[in-house]
Amino acid sequence: xxxxxxxxxxxxxxxxxxxxxxxxxxxxxxxxxxxxxxxxxxxxxxxxxxxxxxxxxxxxxxxxxxxxxxxxxxxxxxxxxxxxxxxxxxxxxxxxxxxxxxxxxxxxxxxxxxxxxxxxxxxxxxxxxxxxxxxxxxxxxxxxxxxxxxxxxxxxxxxxxxxxxxxxxxxxxxxxxxxxxxxxxxxxxxxxxxxxxxxxx
Numbered sequence: 001x002x003x004x005x006x007x008x009x010x011x012x013x014x015x016x017x018x019x020x021x022x023x024x025x026x027x028x029x030x031x032x033x034x035x036x037x038x039x040x041x042x043x044x045x046x047x048x049x050x051x052x053x054x055x056x057x058x059x060x061x062x063x064x065x066x067x068x069x070x071x072x073x074x075x076x077x078x079x080x081x082x083x084x085x086x087x088x089x090x091x092x093x094x095x096x097x098x099x100x101x102x103x104x105x106x107x108x109x110x111x112x113x114x115x116x117x118x119x120x121x122x123x124x125x126x127x128x129x130x131x132x133x134x135x136x137x138x139x140x141x142x143x144x145x146x147x148x149x150x151x152x153x154x155x156x157x158x159x160x161x162x163x164x165x166x167x168x169x170x171x172x173x174x175x176x177x178x179x180x181x182x183x184x185x186x187x188x189x190x191x192x193x194x195x196x197x198x199x200x201x
Contacts, residue, residue: 009037012047017108020094021048023119036117048121051080053142061132065171069129070095070155074191077151078124079143087138089113091167092120095127099190107164125192127155131170154182161185
């Protein structure tokens with residue numbers, strides 16, 4: 001099957017938090033399987049903005065209901081992320097941490113799956129986490145800044161002020177020791193603002 005236009009390649013769908021975008025690459029299937037362009041710099045630049053990805057990470061979570069997050073890096077090492085699930089399925093979450101945003105403290109969740117091949121763009125200034133919906137869930141994500149232990153931070157996944165509606169199977173006992181100790185949103189200093197170069201407008 002021939003690709004006739006850029007619209008055929010992938011779609012960019014805004015979520016309830018306008019800066020967080022679901023990316024839906026198309027799959028061109030035949031009897032052998034399918035072909036898909038999972039990333040196109042020109043389309044990404046046009047639809048989201050010019051970003052420079054410098055690192056790609058992968059995680060494997062064995063148990064269903066595993067929670068990872070909510071994570072972010074503090075400026076000047078703030079990261080934007082392009083997240084995809086390459087094995088199984090996850091409930092992927094972004095939380096707006098930009099102090100002057102009308103959506104400050106709000107969250108959005110999108111189910112990402114190997115079957116659908118969809119992705120989630122999470123700008124700098126947002127916390128990110130997920131819950132696995134299947135065993136052996138594999139997650140891969142590109143980031144716009146290198147990992148920096150000195151700037152690594154997060155916010156509690158069960159903060160009642162954020163009130164994420166996690167899937168029923170979410171198991172808090174699966175949190176890492178570090179994630180168990182993450183602070184609440186109210187205890188974080190002001191780290192991000194909309195006008196900052198490290199944050200999406």
